[in-house]
Amino acid sequence: MNTIPTIRIAGAALLLASALTAPAFARDAAYDILIKGGTIVDGSGLAAYRGDVAIAGGHIAAVGDLGSAKAAKTIDAAGLVVSPGFINIHSHAEPEGMATAVNMLTQGVTTEIINADGGGGTDIAVQLPEMAANGLAENVGAYTGFNAVWRAAMGDRDVRPTAAQIADMQAAIEKNLKAGAWGVASGLDYRPSYYAKAEEVIEIVSVAKPWRTNFPNHDRLRPEDNLSSFKGMEETVAIAEKAGLVPVITHIKSAGKERGGAAKVLEMVSAATARGTWTAIDIYPYLAGQTALQAFLVPGWAADGGRDAMLARFKDPKLRPQLVEAAEYAMETRLGGAEGIALPDLGKRLTDIMAEDNVRAGEAVLRTLEKDPFTRANMTFGDEKDVVAFLKYPDTAVACDCGAAVKNRGHPRYFGSFPKILGHYVRDTGTITMEDAVRKMSALPAAIIGMVDRGHIAPGMRADVTLFDPKTVRDHATFDAPTLPSDGIRHVIVNGVPALADGAATGAKSGAVLLRDAHMPSRPMNSTAKARSFTASGQSADYTVSVAASQGAGERFAKGTVNLTDAKSGTVWTADSLGIVQTTKGWASVTAVLKDKAGNRKPATLTLDRADGGAETPVISLAFGNAPAAVLPAKGTVKAE
Structure with a gap:
């Protein structure tokens, strides 16, 4: 990867597998950091075990019983879980927040992938250095945003793109993929990309097919589909499937009148996977989301042309009654009524404005937007039984729909998402195991976006590590007090440097800009119950390399x-x-x-690609030490059960 500069908790009981001794550095080696005596939950989903983790040069150097090994810094991890750093694949991080990222570090997050819902800039090669301008307390990568590209080409009008405009949008997406984007993110529920027809989206994003990447989409709810969230999720899968991408149903929910519909959704997702279109999900653990008030309650036709055109239509006496009716229909269908809408910028609920002005719900929406078109809303949409069902699904990752921020963003997910999973859904309710929760926060999101060297506690992996107390980890943020920090995240290490120590941010800026390359496909996680192996050899002017590696069913590390x-x-x-x-x-x-x-040691990531018997020549991608990856012509085979 290029960079710029199952344990189950039941109450307080901790059930451990037997201790594991892993291959290690020489026992007299001096490391940068030695994490001693922790409960390692390694991201794979396998049972937890007691052991040590050694870090050197920004990588995990050794894992297991490291005996009397020495280090410049030793962390006593007795009573703590040692896990991979959490990866937030749905981030709305702000540039000013990335330098400190306290709200994310105290959740155990070490990496964020921005431009979720299709936003952000049209050129990530410009955007990412701007994000890093004041230093990075955590890692950051970016999707290429479909919405940003569509707006740049089409403006705010509901018009059809020309062939030239489609070509321009394809070129912008491909440019960002070449620059290291981790997928093509979209938010088709948001204008103006809401106006894009499905076949247009498919034609544009299919340019990403050779990159074997993913398509996370905020599903589009349309009046012609009775504002059905299920239909929107079906559309996400259909677009990605036809474009040759991995569908990701992002911040999944069965909303409004479809609450309680998780089983139907998961049946659809499983059917897609069964027919060869592996489909992933991400979720956050709250029953209300946050967006602009106008985004879901003003119909698409009324926003055609942008904000000024929308406000002008509000003033039209013939159109205003239609807009009031449309807003109320959306409230009832998507949210269950006006009672579920809070306005954090105003410190009020929509029902307060209705009472103050003695107006109906739709009129209260229009009046609020006329005063401030940017008004945000927290909108209740979900059902707890659906959250539980979605969370249990094997291919559901945890992502917070939040990000590094300095200001109060008005939603508890910015401070509590990941600890809430560990505290409430693991320890308090036993909804999922600790091993599965950590997997859903680390190795699974890494696989969804194509990362190869983060998301696991294993030799050679990048040293992004989170330590937390399984007995005390808990969220405290609420909708009334959304900036209350969580408890229990004790230490966070980013690229081998402590970013959080004893629960307090250190001020370190060891984060990096993470860039994806063409040899990092989006993929399902390998089942730990199945063996896999590969052999490869290659040669270039700089290196000659051969590798034979196998990992048996239930084995924690490879041999070879x-x-x-x-x-x-x-x-x-x-x-x-x-x-x-x-x-x-x-x-x-x-x-x-x-x-x-001579006894010198270096980390390496060795990747065999294009070994499927196709027309392209197989290659080995070799990331050796901290040098950029080298690509060698190769031959090899891959075997997996």
Whole structure:
């Protein structure tokens, strides 16, 4: 990866698997950080175990019983869970928040992927350095936003794109993928991309098919479908399937009159996966979301042309009654009525304005927007039984629909999402196991977007690590007090540097801009119940490399060999320890710690790609140490049960 600069908790009981001894550095090695005696929940979904984690040079150097190993800094992790840093794949982080990211670090988050819902800039090569301008307390990557690209080409009008405009939008998306985007994010429920026809979206985003990436979409609810969230989710899957991308139903919900419909949704998702279109989900643990008041309550035709045109229609005496009716229909159908709408910017509920002005709900919406078209709303949409059902689904990741922020954003998800999963849904209710919760916050989101060297506690992985107290981790933020910090996240390490120590931010700015390359496909996680292996060899002017790695069912780490020769120095490197093998069709990757004859050690990520018998020549992508990945012509095979 390029960068710029199951444990179950029942009450207080902690059930552990037997301790595991993993391949390690030499026992007298000096590390940067040594995490001693923690309960390791490694992201794979396998049972927790007691052990140590050593960090050196920004990577995980060793895992297991490290005995008397020494380090510049030792963290006593007795009583704490040691997990991969959490990856938020639906982020609305703000540039001014990224330098400190206290609200995210105290949730255990180490990486955020911005431009969710299709927003952001049209050029991530410009946007990401701007995000990093004041330093990064956590890592950041970006999607390419469909909405941003559509708006740049089409403006705010409901008009059809020309062939030239479609070509321009395709070019913008492809440019961002080449620049390192982690997928094509969309929010078809938001204007003006709301006006895009499904076939137009498919034609535009299909340019991303060769990149084997993902399409997270805020599903579009249309009057012609009776504002059905189910129909919107079906559309997300259909667009991605026809475009050759991985569908991701983002911040999933069965809303309004469809509350209680989780089983139907999951049947649809499972059917897509069964026919070969693997479909993923992300969720946050709240029954109300937040967006602009006008976004869901003003019909599309009324917003055609932008904000000024919308406000002008509000003043039209012939149109205003229609707009009032449309807003009330949307409230009843999507939200269950006006009672579920709070206005955090005003410190009121919509029903307060209705009472103050003695007006009906739709009129209260229009009056509020006439005073401030940017008014935000917290809108109740969900059902707790649906949240539980969605959360239990194996391919549901946890993402907060929040991000690093300095100001009060008016929703508790900005401070409480990830701890709420660990406290309420794991410890208090036993909805999911600790192992599965951590998997849904780390390795699964990494696989969805294509990351290969984060999301697991394993040798050679990047050292993004979160330590939390399973007995005390808990959210405190509420809709009335949305900035109350969570408890229980004790330490967070970002790229090998402590960013949170004893629950307090250190001020370190060790985050990096993370860029995806063409050899990082979106993919399902490998089942720990199935074996997988690969062999590969390749040569370039700089390196000669061969690898044979296998990981059996239920095994925590891979076994095998790596031989790497640096052509310039003649140094030969071999495997000291292997991390995990990840596979999908024609593709496999393994992290490792390599050593030379002098005892020097370096991390490596070795990826075999295009080994599916197709027309393209297989390659090995080699990320060695902290150098950019090198790509070598190769041959190899991938086997997976």
